[in-house]
Amino acid sequence: MKHLLTCLLALSVGLNAAPTISKRASEIDPRAKEHPEIDFVFTDKKGKPQDLQNASVDPSVKSQGKLVIWLMGYSAPLFERLNSYGLHAIQPHYANKWFGLIPPARLNDGKTLGDIRLEASTGEDHSDLVSIPQPDGMMERSFQFVQWLAKEHPEGKWGQFITEDGKGLRWDKVIVSGASHGATTSARFAKHQKVDRVVCFCGPRDNYESWQSLPSATPGNRIFGFSHVLDGGWSGDHYCRSWEMMGLNQFGPIVDVDISAPPFQNTRRLITNADVKGDDKRAHSSVMPGGAAVKDKDGKYIHEAVWQYLFNHPVDQTGSPTPADSDCVKDQQKKPR
Structure with a gap:
């Protein structure tokens, strides 16, 4: 039976892939809130969780001591490669469904999009069109997730990405990455916060x-x-x-x-x-x-x-x-x- 379970796990995560660790943001941080005004909710109409976050690391690979924060939907093929490079990787769930809020008159005004991206990533007040509190921004969601991982998955050595005072992430060890709008938010965030790489x-x-x-x-x-x-x-x-x-x-x-x-x-x-x-x-x-x-x-x-x-x-x-x-x-x- 043990051998069977091992084979099933290998099939579920892919060949030579580290197991994916998943946890809902709302279960990690009680301060996390839904924002139905931008269709940012914890469950869809059928009750399927929408705030699932994913992480993986391969302890058998020599670690680079760097954490990739992926700002798009979870991608197993990408995370497998990141882990093979010796990188830790997480995909946080944060309040990024704001596109429909922008009035047409402001959509191309040269400032509105960037301000909203910055608020969504930092949880700080940068835009008058949205109100995204710190617990629902990318920075805090990522920090809370890594804290949880450090406690629940100690073999992954996630604690190395937390500052000595325990109040945030070591952004000098973070690679921020994304595709499409996630790439754009990654670059906008990196203008504001120094990171290891984008x-x-x-x-x-x-x-x-x-x-x-x-x-x-x-x-x-x-x-x-x-x-x-x-x-x-x-x-x-x-x-x-x-x-x-x-x-x-x-x-x-x-x-x-x-x-x-x-x-x-x-x-x-x-x-x-x-x-x-x-x-x-x-x-x-x-x-x-x-x-x-x-x-x-x-x-x-x-x-x-x-x-x-x-x-x-x-x-x-x-x-x-x-x-x-x-x-x-x-x-x-x-x-x-």
Whole structure:
């Protein structure tokens, strides 16, 4: 029976994968609240929990002593790779369903989106349109989750990410990452809070916002981006605009990973033109491990080396500065819509 249970566990988490540890945010912190005004609730209409948080670490792999906070839905293929790199990983549940609250007149005013993202990630008052208290912001939800993990999963050594006074996370040990709107929030948060590294899949965007050019608490050499050229973020100049406004062109050119080998000229701006059958929606999500990612004829992901690079390349190794791209429209307010 014990052998059978072991086999079932291996099948449920995938080959060579560390078990996923899941816990509802509302069960960890009694201060956590629902915000039905933005459809941010703990259960859906059928009673299915919506505030489940996920974490994993592989104790058999030498630890880098870094924690990845993933700001999108849980991705087992991604977490398996992060764990194989020696990284801890969590996916917190935080109040991020605010898109429908923005009045049309303010949607593209250049400031509103960034302010809401910052409030959602910090739980601090940065926007007059939403009211997200500290216990429901990403920072506190992540801290409370890691505290719970340190107590309930001591073999994972999660306590190393908590400050000596026990009041927060060691952000110098944190990698913030996400895809699409999660990538954009990761980058916005990193402007405000210095972190070890930022990894943006298909992002950041917010193409009418100005926050990308704000002074940054996280140096630009610690920010990495990867996107597909068929993604609408390229046809709209969203990615090239954000990357240049954040100064990433100071650390190397835009590099096509399909015709370049690691370390990809030590750049921070990576792109792919991998075959997605012309599907721009698939292109958007193809840059991270999962069902949309591109595989070779043997069924293996073609971007394993890229993912390894994004999360592990030494931040002090950078490419040569490159001029801004004159074809990339920075002032999107003047661009025909």
